[in-house]
Amino acid sequence: MxxxxxxxxxxxxxxxxxxxxxxxxxxxxxxxxxxxxxxxxxxxxxxxxxxxxxxxxxxxxxxxxxxxxxxxxxxxxxxxxxxxxxxxxxxxxxxxxxxxxxxxxxxxxxYPTINRISFEGNRRLKDENLTQLLESQSRRVLNPATAERDAARITQAYAESGRLAARVTPRVIRRSDNRADLVFEVFEGDIVEIERIGFVGNQNFSDTRLRRVLNTKQAGLLRNFFQQDTFVNDRIEFDKQVLRDFYLSRGYVDFRTLSVNAELARERDGYFVTFNIEEGQQFKFGEITASSDIDGVETALFLEALSLKPGVTYSPTVIENSISRMERLALKQGHDFLRVDPRITRNDRDLTLDVDFAITKGPKIFVERIDVEGNTTTLDKVIRHQFRIVEGDPFNPREIRESAERIRALGFFAGAEVNAREGSTPSQVIVDVDVEEQPTGSLALGGTFSTNDGLGLAVQFRESNFLGRGQSLGLSFSTSTDIRDYSFSFNEPAFLGRNLSAGFRIEYQDLDPSEARFTNSVANFEPSIGFQLGEHSSLRLRYTLARSEIEVSDANAVAGSIIDAEAARGRILKSSVGYTYRYDTRRSGLDPTRGYLFEFGQDFGGLGGDYTFVKTNARAVAEARVWHEEVTLRATLEGGALHSPNNDSRIDDRFIVTSRNIRGFEPFGVGPREIQPGVQDDALGGNYFAVARFEAEFPLGLPEELGITGGLFYDVGSLWGLDQTSANVLYDEFSLRHVIGASIFWDTPIGPLRFNFTRALQKEEFDREQTFDFTISAQF
Known part of the structure; x- marks a missing residue:
């Protein structure tokens, strides 16, 4: 036989x-x-x-x-x-x-012993990468079945990179003494791209909008820069889940992906992928109630803690956030082991979902211990800080899930799994945390160009997990025609083991405007501490010690001018304390299609130093996606005020309006000016500014893989007010400038580009207008 x-x-x-x-x-x-x-x-x-x-x-x-x-x-x-x-x-x-x-x-x-293993014909995947896939090893017995499995794994690796036509053939070359070389002959084939992604059954969102949701992308003119335009089955499955999450967060509770058809082109060089979907109707929240049969639980207090109101578009995320709030409130009131079970009643007639938050008593289970494994660099305390519970606390499955999300959000780990298992007794659980470290340092080399500042270079080093302590360390250098900026920063996110972030920033800036008579150097040291006030709000406190100097050369001196008088004061030391309050719902609000930001900050100078002042800044931003989320509308209101009790502010203290504030004007192109024809034209800045910006961004009908969109904007604002003035000063009073314009946004692989074309509808005679602005920022 x-x-x-x-x-x-x-x-x-x-x-x-x-x-x-x-x-x-x-x-x-x-x-x-x-x-x-x-x-x-x-x-x-x-x-x-x-x-x-x-x-x-x-x-x-x-x-x-x-x-x-x-x-x-x-x-x-x-x-x-x-x-x-x-x-x-x-x-x-x-x-x-x-x-x-x-x-x-x-x-x-x-069978012979494997003398050596080699690969032939592979270019896209290196030998060391393919070797990691093999079960066969040198100096071990050759097994044909194992070699065939190895070939299949290599073929699968090529398929995942889009080379579906790849073939791998294992060959054995006999040597003396019953030894053999195992050679994997690789035919890589061409990349099979996704030529087009289409949708059938979508009534409320266009194909373009849905394609932006997917992880898989269409191949385009710049396909060599894209890594996700190849057909991979696993990625398609992930896209189905992402698509469902997108619709559920917008109230389409009956959404289904009926099928996904992937047809190979006749030339076998591309796929046509079609998602056959069923959207269903959009539901909103109806009646919101809370119920409980537990003594001492006042349901009215739990309802007051919710920000959820009837009429809001239904979203599972909103339900999860509401449950978390109610369970935290229960702990504050001394009710352990309470669980909140949302019971949803569907009303098809008015397309609403009534939600009754049933407050029940859960099983008495405690956390025995938290075990952390896989963290070869990151300290245990960094991971444990993401838990709101410790050993001995009541076990809450929802809190465990939220802790897992916080660990993943750190960005320190390639993978993080958090699971609970039974402890030494049925009433105890052990929480297992298994993480996989990944590099957390980065070195970025960047180039910038704008019609304002010319060509610039930026170098930035950042370590987000310094010495495995979760601390961030940053060092940056940037330069352009008019500005040189150096900075060093450090931040501890868990200061004193609490939910406090503390850090400092050291910065030196040298300003040499090409069209100004002066130069300005500023050195800052700013320690700060920040903490969360609520789900969307935070507060940051800071102290700033700054040294500034204004210099005017003898050749550019103008007797009696405001700038020369300010420069004559020499170096100024400024010492101040300040705060910034921030409320932001743009990423985590109830409605995923809209949100707003509010910031308010003040700095109080005079705690030592040579200058006493109060400087206030405020900003409000509202953002919404309309017309089936094809168009993004954005409105920004921004303003500031500087109060100097001794009327001794200098140009580096006052506000300067740039293209970031009012588009269509050069830096130092708006506001009070001291002018003597043929002698001086000095921009002085202002003690007050107010700006309103309105912008719409929309698709231009081009293939979305090009990353090109268009925009229209309207800016209106003013910069005014001085402590000291003269007969030669213009525009010291409030005077509005109006600008309209169009933008082209291009998100390229080398960095985002923005082209602004502007026209001033209303300006002053000596304002410096800029009808075109082009910026680029790249990392390589």
């Missing part, structure tokens, strides 16, 4: 002999069948078992594989089963079992 188990191509001394062996094995098997037919019922009793042909494998081991005992009657079927067991061991290329009287002869041909 003989069987060949390898489908590999084997060569010896440069010639193929595999076919001959296959034919020989075939005739031996046929011969064995005919010989065995007359004696199918025959039994054998072997007094001895003889093993031939083995070199590395001990005879006793082979007899054990066969499983036939000496002196015990066996049938022909049992002899055949013994043959199969020896062959299935995977150690032998050929096996032959022959009864010879009272002796059972087992002849084997051992």
């Amino acid at each position: 003989t069987k060949q188990s390898s489908a590999l191509v084997i060569t010896k001394d440069g010639s193929e002999v595999r076919k001959l062996r296959l034919l020989t094995g075939f005739f031996v098997v046929i011969f064995g069948v005919f010989v065995a037919l007359p004696g199918l019922a025959q039994t054998y009793n072997f007094n001895s078992i003889q093993v031939d042909g083995n070199q590395r494998i001990d005879s006793t081991a082979i007899v054990n594989y066969a499983g036939i005992a000496r002196g015990t009657p066996v049938t022909a079927g049992q002899v055949n089963a013994a043959y199969q067991r020896v062959l299935d061991s995977g150690l032998f290329e050929e096996v032959e079992v022959q009864p010879r009287g009272n002796t059972l002869v087992i002849k084997v041909v051992e």
